Amino acid sequence: MELMVLLNALVTRLLFVLHSLIGVWRVTAVKKEPKYWLLALLNLLLCLETGLTLKFKQGRGYKWFSPAIFLYLICIVPSLWLLEIHHGTQYCGNEPGAVQVNVSNQDFNQSRESSHGSEGTDHHIIQTAKVFVNQLSTICETVWTLALHQTFLLLLVVGRWLLPIGVEITRDQLSQLLLMFVGTAADILEFASETLDIEDVRKNYVLINAILAVWTWSMLQFPLDLAVQHIGCKPNASARRIPSLLLCRYSAELWNIGVSLFIQDGPFFIVRSILMGHFRIFNQMLVFFTAKNILVVTLQLYRLAVITLDFRATVLQKSRKGEVCCCPCEPYEAHAHGTGHQENEMKEFVAVPPKEESQAPSEDH
Numbered sequence: 489m490e491l492m493v494l495l496n497a498l499v500t501r502l503l504f505v506l507h508s509l510i511g512v513w514r515v516t517a518v519k520k521e522p523k524y525w526l527l528a529l530l531n532l533l534l535c536l537e538t539g540l541t542l543k544f545k546q547g548r549g550y551k552w553f554s555p556a557i558f559l560y561l562i563c564i565v566p567s568l569w570l571l572e573i574h575h576g577t578q579y580c581g582n583e584p585g586a587v588q589v590n591v592s593n594q595d596f597n598q599s600r601e602s603s604h605g606s607e608g609t610d611h612h613i614i615q616t617a618k619v620f621v622n623q624l625s626t627i628c629e630t631v632w633t634l635a636l637h638q639t640f641l642l643l644l645v646v647g648r649w650l651l652p653i654g655v656e657i658t659r660d661q662l663s664q665l666l667l668m669f670v671g672t673a674a675d676i677l678e679f680a681s682e683t684l685d686i687e688d689v690r691k692n693y694v695l696i697n698a699i700l701a702v703w704t705w706s707m708l709q710f711p712l713d714l715a716v717q718h719i720g721c722k723p724n725a726s727a728r729r730i731p732s733l734l735l736c737r738y739s740a741e742l743w744n745i746g747v748s749l750f751i752q753d754g755p756f757f758i759v760r761s762i763l764m765g766h767f768r769i770f771n772q773m774l775v776f777f778t779a780k781n782i783l784v785v786t787l788q789l790y791r792l793a794v795i796t797l798d799f800r801a802t803v804l805q806k807s808r809k810g811e812v813c814c815c816p817c818e819p820y821e822a823h824a825h826g827t828g829h830q831e832n833e834m835k836e837f838v839a840v841p842p843k844e845e846s847q848a849p850s851e852d853h
């Protein structure tokens with residue numbers, strides 16, 4: 489096992505565990521009940537996955553799916569749910585954009601005096617850490633929740649970048665996937681923060697749970713790598729059907745369209761439409777992002793129509809010529825036989841040298 493592969497696999501999962509533990513700590517501090525530390529046991533699943541991946545995959549990733557990202561979602565999402573449901577019960581004295589952690593010199597002097605004559609420098613470091621943690625605890629709850637949301641989405645992108653890739657995905661595909669994740673993460677963060685910050689939404693417990701459910705549903709696209717990979721074709725009878733051929737040839741494009749319609753922009757549009765139509769909640773940003781969702785859904789449907797018409801024209805053109813419409817991923821049997829016959833002819837052509845070259849030595853003699 490390569491050292492860098494092992495290091496990346498362990499460091500990335502360690503970051504996931506640390507971030508989820510911070511989320512559990514915030515839930516315990518907000519709820520003031522130690523029983524919520526039991527949420528930390530979910531990290532055992534991530535530890536188990538780490539051991540299995542190191543043993544059977546030598547630290548590298550799987551095809552189409554990232555178990556580490558999926559288990560990280562399982563570890564951190566419950567904490568974010570509890571924080572959002574408990575949102576707004578703590579008074580915020582500072583402005584959200586100007587929140588700072590100030591540890592006064594008096595606190596440090598007290599910690600230094602308490603460590604004087606006991607255990608020296610080590611005890612001083614422990615006391616300083618306690619003071620720092622106490623200061624962190626005084627930060628407004630809403631700021632903590634927003635910071636956890638932001639770092640969560642950033643860590644998803646950075647973690648997917650650091651995780652060792654498998655042999656099925658190239659670095660070019662990974663770079664495309666990461667760029668897509670950056671845009672997706674920004675849209676998801678905007679949806680959660682913009683809708684949950686509405687005062688009328690905060691007063692409705694059912695709306696909060698519905699928005700969080702849609703937010704959780706949108707996060708399920710991160711463990712999957714289908715946006716940049718083709719599923720491949722199998723040379724069997726069922727693969728000759730038009731839907732199977734269409735799915736084979738445009739699998740990555742169809743996955744992107746499906747994600748937008750059914751996982752992200754479609755559900756976001758439904759939620760915002762319900763807020764405006766049923767609950768009569770209007771503001772400038774809500775109207776703007778609803779219009780944006782409508783535009784994206786319309787463009788995705790247009791893209792689906794273009795792909796379908798282009799594929800239909802290709803099938804008709806090949807059927808008129810008497811050719812078998814084969815998927816570019818993997819040839820069919822008939823096409824493979826034809827290709828094999830052409831390869832045999834090429835081998836025979838190469839085996840027999842041209843007449844001019846064979847006569848050239850005789851003229852020299």
